[in-house]
Structures are given as C-alpha cells and as structure tokens.
Amino acid sequence: MNAMNDVKPCGTCKQGFSGLVITALLFFAGVEATAELSPEEASMARFVDANTERTIDLLERTVNVNSGTLNVEGNREVARIMAPEFEALGFDVRWSALPPETGRAGHLIATRDGERGERLLLIGHLDTVFEPDHPFQTFKRDGDFATGPGVIDMKGGNAVIVLALQALDSVGALDGASITVVLTGDEESPGRPLEISRRDLWDAADSSDIALGFEAGSVVNGIDHAVVARRSSSSWQLEVTANTAHSSTIFRDEIGAGALFEASRILNTWYGELRGEQYLTFNAGVLVGGAEARIDDTGERGGASGKTNIIPERVIARGDLRTISQEQLEAARERMRHVVTGSLPGTQASIEFTDGYPAMFPTEANYALLAQYDEVSRALGYGEVVPFDPGARGAADIAFVADRVDAGLCGLGPSGSGGHTAEEKIDLRTIPKAARRAAVLMYRLTR
Numbered sequence: 001m002n003a004m005n006d007v008k009p010c011g012t013c014k015q016g017f018s019g020l021v022i023t024a025l026l027f028f029a030g031v032e033a034t035a036e037l038s039p040e041e042a043s044m045a046r047f048v049d050a051n052t053e054r055t056i057d058l059l060e061r062t063v064n065v066n067s068g069t070l071n072v073e074g075n076r077e078v079a080r081i082m083a084p085e086f087e088a089l090g091f092d093v094r095w096s097a098l099p100p101e102t103g104r105a106g107h108l109i110a111t112r113d114g115e116r117g118e119r120l121l122l123i124g125h126l127d128t129v130f131e132p133d134h135p136f137q138t139f140k141r142d143g144d145f146a147t148g149p150g151v152i153d154m155k156g157g158n159a160v161i162v163l164a165l166q167a168l169d170s171v172g173a174l175d176g177a178s179i180t181v182v183l184t185g186d187e188e189s190p191g192r193p194l195e196i197s198r199r200d201l202w203d204a205a206d207s208s209d210i211a212l213g214f215e216a217g218s219v220v221n222g223i224d225h226a227v228v229a230r231r232s233s234s235s236w237q238l239e240v241t242a243n244t245a246h247s248s249t250i251f252r253d254e255i256g257a258g259a260l261f262e263a264s265r266i267l268n269t270w271y272g273e274l275r276g277e278q279y280l281t282f283n284a285g286v287l288v289g290g291a292e293a294r295i296d297d298t299g300e301r302g303g304a305s306g307k308t309n310i311i312p313e314r315v316i317a318r319g320d321l322r323t324i325s326q327e328q329l330e331a332a333r334e335r336m337r338h339v340v341t342g343s344l345p346g347t348q349a350s351i352e353f354t355d356g357y358p359a360m361f362p363t364e365a366n367y368a369l370l371a372q373y374d375e376v377s378r379a380l381g382y383g384e385v386v387p388f389d390p391g392a393r394g395a396a397d398i399a400f401v402a403d404r405v406d407a408g409l410c411g412l413g414p415s416g417s418g419g420h421t422a423e424e425k426i427d428l429r430t431i432p433k434a435a436r437r438a439a440v441l442m443y444r445l446t447r
C-alpha cells in the first residue's frame with residue numbers, strides 16, 4: 001500500500017498529470033485486489049484517501065486554537081470547531097460543561113443511536129499540555145509532516161475519528177449503528193473530583209460494548225503497535241513529624257531520630273521491598289524537610305528551613321504509583337502503609353493516597369479486539385499490528401472505562417513523535433492509514 005503514501009497532497013503535487021493517473025490507478029487497483037475487503041470496505045478506503053486533505057485542514061484549525069487543559073474557553077472553542085463535523089453525520093451533539101470550581105471546560109459528546117452490532121464508544125480529547133503562555137502554539141506543515149501543540153496528542157486522533165466516521169457514512173454504514181464519541185476537555189489533568197469530571201465518560205461506557213481510544217499509535221522497529229493495557233497512575237503524600245531538640249541529644253530514648261531519618265527509612269524500605277515487581281513502579285518526586293517544611297496546594301512547590309544543630313520536626317514527600325490492575329494497586333498501597341507504621345523512636349508518619357487514572361487490564365477480550373484490528377490492517381495491506389508492552393504505556397482516558405465495557409483498544413490514532421514537548425510532530429501519512437483501519441474495524445464491529 002505504498003502507492004498511497006506516495007500520493008502527494010494536491011497543493012504541493014510536483015508530478016505531471018500522467019504520473020498522477022498512474023499512481024491513482026495502481027492505488028485503486030491495490031485496494032480492489034485485496035480479497036479480504038468487501039466492496040463497501042474498499043469504497044471506504046478510497047473515500048478516506050480522497051478526503052485526507054480536508055481532514056488535515058480540520059487538524060490545522062483545531063491545533064491553532066490553544067486548548068491547554070486549564071484554558072476553559074480554548075477547549076470550548078475547539079469543541080465548537082469539532083461539533084459541526086459530527087452534526088453533519090447525523091449525530092446528536094451536546095456540550096457538557098463541568099462546574100467552574102473544577103477549573104476544567106467540559107466534554108463534547110456526540111451520539112448516534114442504532115440497534116445493529118456492537119455499541120461503540122470512541123474516545124478523544126480536546127485539551128493539550130500547552131497552556132496559552134507556552135511558546136509552542138501553531139500548526140506548521142512541512143510536506144508529509146507537521147508540528148504543533150496536540151498534533152498527535154491528540155487533535156490528530158480526533159481528526160481521524162471524524163474521517164473514519166465520514167467514511168462509514170459514505171457507504172451508509174452509520175445507519176443502524178450505535179456510536180458515541182466523547183472528546184474530553186481535561187484528559188491531560190482530569191478535573192476533581194473524578195466522580196464529576198469522568199461522569200459523562202462513565203455514562204457513555206455504560207451504554208457501550210466496545211471502547212476505542214484514538215491516542216497516538218506507536219511504531220516500534222517499523223512495526224505498528226496498539227494498546228491493550230495501560231497502567232494505573234495515582235499519587236501518594238507522606239508526612240512525617242518528630243520530636244525536635246538540640247542535635248546533640250538525637251537518638252536519646254526520650255528524643256528519638258528526627259523526621260529526616262524516619263522519612264529516609266520509609267523511602268529506603270519501599271525501595272528495598274517493593275521495587276522490581278512486574279508492572280509496578282513508584283516514584284518519589286518531591287521532598288521537603290527540616291525544622292519547618294511546607295508544600296503548596298499544587299503539591300509541586302514548597303520550601304523548608306532548618307539548622308544543622310536542630311533535630312528536624314517535619315518532612316513532606318510526594319510521589320506516584322503505577323500498577324497494571326486495581327488489585328496490584330491495593331496490594332502495593334497496603335505494603336507501603338505497613339512500612340510507614342514501623343516508625344523510628346520519637347517519630348510519627350502518615351501516608352495519604354489519591355486516586356488518579358485506573359488501570360486498563362490486558363484482558364483476553366482486549367487481545368481478541370486487537371486480533372480483529374490486526375486482521376483489518378492486513379486486509380488493507382498495512383501489515384501486522386501487535387500489542388504494546390502492557391507496562392510501557394502511560395495513563396489515558398480509556399482506562400476510566402476499561403472495566404465498564406466488554407473490550408477496549410487504544411493507540412488507534414495517527415503516529416508521530418515528541419508528544420508533550422515543543423517538538424511534537426505528526427506523520428500526516430498516518431492519518432489516512434489510521435482512519436482506514438478504524439473505519440473498516442468499526443464497519444465490521446457494527447454489522
């Protein structure tokens with residue numbers, strides 16, 4: 001299917017007319033010749049190719065509107081650009097605003113009811129990690145590539161959702177299908193409490209059978225990977241208090257060890273006892289301690305003061321915890337708590353855990369869904385798609401619905417590099433690739 005990749009965007013095409021025709025003929029012949037594709041599927045594949053430039057325009061327009069997670073109006077604006085795309089396909093579209101106190105915009109929800117086949121939930125997000133004060137703000141195209149905030153994470157994925165749905169519509173396959181699209185406005189840093197910020201996603205999942213996440217696809221050693229599992233991500237905060245006195249009296253029975261030795265004991269014991277378990281990691285990210293220590297509401301900034309001759313009274317440390325399942329998370333928390341209770345003399349410690357992203361466990365149903373996606377990919381001439389290492393992918397919105405649907409698969413978006421950095425880049429050729437795969441997969445799932 002390299003022929004498709006060689007088709008240049010119309011505006012920059014340097015080929016002569018005959019070259020174009022030959023390329024097109026080869027390309028169309030390739031699609032028709034693929035025995036495993038039905039005529040409708042082959043037709044959708046051609047539709048995707050003919051409409052890719054329009055999709056790149058949509059991507060450019062959404063990337064050029066800043067929608068950092070905290071930029072409420074920016075997220076609302078990106079939703080305004082996306083909404084007509086779904087309305088044109090017969091979806092009921094609504095904006096679900098989050099309460100102002102969450103500091104998050106809300107979610108765009110598009111639904112199309114039907115009775116045929118599996119009920120699908122398609123997940124994307126409007127927000128990016130780049131707030132308005134960041135220098136990285138605009139879409140810049142260079143041939144088959146483009147840079148810009150959110151080009152792969154994940155305005156490119158949103159654009160692929162639209163293109164794939166348009167392809168389904170082009171053969172009348174949306175009629176009778178049950179499809180819900182949720183584009184959240186706070187994926188990169190979900191609003192709190194989660195019971196409010198993830199309610200719409202949960203509701204959509206409760207009336208769906210299969211969740212498809214359009215976060216960026218991964219290419220490792222030239223082979224495409226999709227995501228059947230994601231680890232949970234949550235945080236912990238450790239607080240240690242201790243008797244204070246002149247340093248010359250440290251370790252006396254009535255004085256004790258001080259808060260810094262106790263904090264060190266806890267962290268070091270965790271390191272010795274919990275480290276190395278498969279799929280479990282925990283990080284200590286920030287620590288302040290001394291005669292006095294504080295950390296602000298963001299949990300990311302703080303300060304401390306102390307003297308070499310004063311036994312320190314207070315330590316605060318914060319970090320994260322990542323697991324492949326809820327069971328592993330609970331077990332790790334229990335072991336961490338146990339270590340915390342074994343205080344050194346003259347010290348007390350407490351730990352608080354805050355829920356974040358749940359895990360998406362690598363179920364057999366997820367692997368079966370991947371097998372279907374792999375089959376689709378081969379039928380389209382793109383070669384195999386294999387599972388990404390369950391321990392290697394970060395958190396994403398699909399994890400919030402993983403245990404509410406029968407099966408889920410993520411990483412169905414276009415590919416690129418440099419996510420969450422000012423080097424974020426998309427390979428634009430992966431837009432039609434991802435859209436064709438998604439369209440054919442959805443076609444088959446909704447038969």
Ligand SMILES: [Zn+2]
Nearest residue numbers: 153154187215
């Ligand atoms: Zn993302």
